[in-house]
Amino acid sequence: MSKSKQQDKNCSHYSFNHLTINKMKEILEAIAAERTKQDAKWGEQNHNPVEWVAILGEEFGEVSKEAVDYHFRNMPKGMDEKEIGKCGEAFHAIQLGRLEDYRKELIQLAAVAVSMIQSLERNELYSFEVEDLIY
Numbered sequence: 388m389s390k391s392k393q394q395d396k397n398c399s400h401y402s403f404n405h406l407t408i409n410k411m412k413e414i415l416e417a418i419a420a421e422r423t424k425q426d427a428k429w430g431e432q433n434h435n436p437v438e439w440v441a442i443l444g445e446e447f448g449e450v451s452k453e454a455v456d457y458h459f460r461n462m463p464k465g466m467d468e469k470e471i472g473k474c475g476e477a478f479h480a481i482q483l484g485r486l487e488d489y490r491k492e493l494i495q496l497a498a499v500a501v502s503m504i505q506s507l508e509r510n511e512l513y514s515f516e517v518e519d520l521i522y
Contacts, residue, residue, distance in 0.1 A: 414494075421498035432502055433510055439503040446496040453489035457482060 425432075434442065455461070462468050463481060471477045 417494050418497045418501060421494050422501055425498055425502060433506050436511070439506065443499050443503065446492070446499050450489065450492040450496050453485055453492055457485040457489060
C-alpha cells in the first residue's frame with residue numbers, strides 16, 4: 388500500500404474514532420443530566436442492592452416495551468390501524484417517536500445504574516465488615 392493511501396486510511400480511522408468519542412461524550416452528558424434530574428426529584432437514594440435491582444428492572448421494562456412496540460410495529464393504545472395504516476407518514480412519525488422514547492428510556496436506565504453504583508460506594512462497598520457475613 389502506498390504511503391498516501393496508508394495516510395488516508397489512518398485519517399479516516401482517526402475521524403471515525405474522533406466522531407465516536409464525541410458521540411460517547413454526548414451520551415454520557417445526557418446520562419449525567421438525567422442523574423441530576425433524578426436527584427432533584429427524589430433526593431439522594433440509598434437502597435439496598437435487592438431494592439436497586441427491582442428499580443433497575445422496572446426501568447428495563449420500559450426500555451423493553453419501547454423496543455418491542457417498535458419491532459412489532461404495534462399500534463399505540465387508542466389508535467386504529469385502519470385510521471393510520473402501517474406504511475404512511477403518520478405511522479413513520481409514530482415509529483420515530485418510539486425510537487426517541489427508546490433512547491430516552493436507555494438514558495434513564497443508565498442513570499439508574501450510575502445511581503446504584505453511587506449508592507453502593509456510599510453505603511455497602513466501603514463499609515463492608517467481616518461481621519456482616521455472620522447471620
